Amino acid sequence: MLTIQAIKVEKERVIKGLVKRGWSDEQLKIVGKVIELDDARRRTQTELDQLLSEINSISKEIGSLFKSGKADEANALKRKVADIKATSGELETRQKDLKREIESQLLNIPNVPHESVPKGSSEDDNEVYQSWSGDLPQLDASAQPHWDLARKYNLIDFELGTKITGSGFPLYRGQGARLQRALIGFFLDEAAAAGYEEIIPPLLVNESTARATGQLPDKEGQMYYMEKDDLYLIPTAEVPVTNIYRDVIISENDFPIKLTGHTPCFRREAGSYGSDVKGLNRVHQFDKIEIVQIAHPDKSYEVLMEMIAHVEGLLKKLELPYRILRLCSGDLGFTSALTYDFEVYSAAQKKWLEVSSVSNFETFQSNRLKLRYKDGQGKKRLAHTLNGSALALARIVASLLENNQTPEGIKIPEVLTSYTRFDLIK
């Protein structure tokens, strides 16, 4: 959520950003409206404060009148207070309504895209920031997609997952489970080596938490919800991990804060269908290692590049063909200022699969989180938050299986063999 202060001070920049995101003149009216609402809020505040101040001083007077036995005068003042209270009560209601209205309007305004974000209307306009320079793996006609390979080598049982839970909940077994665990260990070790502190967070979060990172109210339908306990299953480790710093004021020399966590991620993915959801391409439960950084505003774009280099390093070590996209304004997430997506080539499907998304949210998230730091002057300022997948497992598994299939079996990248304890799936 943008701050109302930022919208007022940087109105032109905000409007430019929204136009880049494709907002119409009609939609842009919300910016002026929210500023007007805030002006009204402040006027009401001033008026209300004056009345409350009056009530407070009269109350003190009443107290001393009672003490000195002047009950009549005191009672007269009581009636006066009652009159003022009628007005102040109205103002209070108006004030609450205004605040609620401002809040709900602000929730509809997305983050301002970074200037480097290319203008565009859909994913087709995303900029290939770094293309794959080598040859893409060419498989012969007998090559199989990962869901067939998974069955052939008894790695993943989609039917059993469906039996136990429902579609989109794969069951990994044998070497498939082992490969999964190897990847988790590898990614966590790499993150630790890069200075990230490992976190194992709760997988269920409360409403405040989901609200603070922006899953609520924007993506309510995307999360599994436990009605009885009023809790949500996390769609990503970002949610609990970033919320460690909700309502926290850190000191300037605590930067940078680097956290990582492996969790299963649960997504309802309502409305998805077709080849997109085939096999591991889109599932309701998958494992992901997330990296999160909390950065000084002056440093956050450096940090973003550092995180991209980290993800890139993982893909290189896994020997997977990948490319990096810079998301265009039309495909950029609501909360993000700049996002780079990583896609891995899945040779049998002949498809690029998204395996990571690395974003700088600037202060958009920290505003809701109330995550601040004290600067040199002791002033509190909002910190910048960033996160990225490093990496999302299911699709990595899919492309590993497809790209590394050979007549003898599926080759395991060297970097993983110390984790899997086998170098060939057969």
Next chain:
RNA sequence: GGAGGAGUGGCAGAGCGGUUGAAUGCACUGGUCUUGAAAACCAGCAUACUCGAGAGGGUAUCGGGGGUUCGAAUCCCUCCUCCUCCGCCA
């Protein structure tokens, strides 16, 4: 799940209807003293909103929300969290 108890400033801990935004101690910051440090002494030290060019003023906040009252940290209701005992349990 049942029965009790408790939630006050960075921490500890008073206050239990009326100049209490909140005693006191510790911590912290500045100063005096000292060759330096410690000790001692003096002063300062919450957050948010708001008015004001500024100085400074106002309002709200004693776990969250609501209520009683002219007036609430103090009384009532409700929710949350923590502690103790019992039960259940990986």
